[in-house]
Amino acid sequence: MAYLVKPNFEIGIVAIAIVYFLAIFRKKHYIILALGVLLVIPTVNIALGKIYSYEVNRNISLSRGIPKLTYVVMGLSEDSNGRIGWYTGYNDRAFSDNNYNTDKAEKLAKKDLRIRVDYLKKHKVYTRRIFRLKLISTWTDSTYQSIWNGPLPTWGGKINTDIMRIIYVKDGESKLYKFICYGSVLIVWTIFLFSIICTLLYLIGKLSIDENYLLYAVIFFIGGFIFHTFWETKAQYVYQYTASLIPVASVGLYKVMDFIWNRIESLRSK
Known part of the structure; x- marks a missing residue:
């Protein structure tokens, strides 16, 4: 269902398929599930x-349109504000400037990508800096732009409720805005920390759980991390990768709390 809304969720489909393929070693029938998922x-x-073709009464192919390679070029570029990999309109311009011809736009993207990659190879200090800044802008916004993407006046939105007026006082400089930002930082890093603990406990054999979801969540997160390192990025594009770790983090948190409680009980017994 998510893939119907946004093609980026293809990463999730592939992650599920990988989990099922790995499970084939335990149960052979998982191959049916793996192939079935990929058929999505x-x-x-x-x-x-077919639906689009029916609506406009002409043949529509989803393989045409803006080439995906244009998003890679955009993902490796720097805009006028110094943001790395954020939307610059390159994909739209490449398509429209070539009279909406997919093949010509893709040819231009290949040329621009070669030029950009050659530049990044020759300027290694610059390359390290822009990738560092890209990762920071993508992964360190703990609100995942949920407030920025709300009813801000700059986007033509209207602040109609009292709670929204409190949040958006002086362009987001209210105490409630700061509380939400700092509070969400605590939540996000708690998810990351205990997800790592859970994964490590599983790898060293100290945790006996159903590995299917654990593998899925980790693969999905890693896949999204790699994808947006090179593709167009924004903080609002990556919240689903963190959200998928919540069940994993809950197991890690439970194991840590269980360990602490057992230690307390053992000290009391002495």
Whole structure:
């Protein structure tokens, strides 16, 4: 269902398929699930193509349109504000400047990508800096732009409720705004910390749980991390990767609290 809304969730489909393929070593019938999950991608694409074709009464192919390579070029570029990999309109311009011809736009993207990669290879200090800044802008906004993307006047939105007026006082400089930001930082880093603990405990054999979801969440997060390192990025694009770690983090938190409680009980018994 998520893939119907946004193609980026193809990462999640692949993550599920990888988990099922790994599970084949335990139960052979998992191969049916693995192949079935992968069939979601072509099935959705064909269905959407048929629906669009029916609506406009002409043949529509989802393989046409803006080439995906343009998003990679944009993901490695720097805009006028110094942001790395954020939307610059390159993909739209490459498509429209070539009279909406997919092949020509892709050819231009390949040329621009070679130029950009060559530049990054020659300027290694600059390359390290921009990737560091890109990772920071993508992963350190603990609100994942949920407040910025709300009813801000700069986006034509209207602040109609009292709670929103409190949050958006002086362009987000209210105490409630800061409380939400700092509070969400605590939540996000708690998720990361205890997800790491849970994964490490599993790897060293100190944790006996159903590994399917653990593998899925970790693969999904790593896949999203790598994807947005090179693709177009924004903090609001990556919240689902962190959200998928919540069940993993809850197990890690439980194990840590259980360990602390057992230590307290053992000290009391002495």
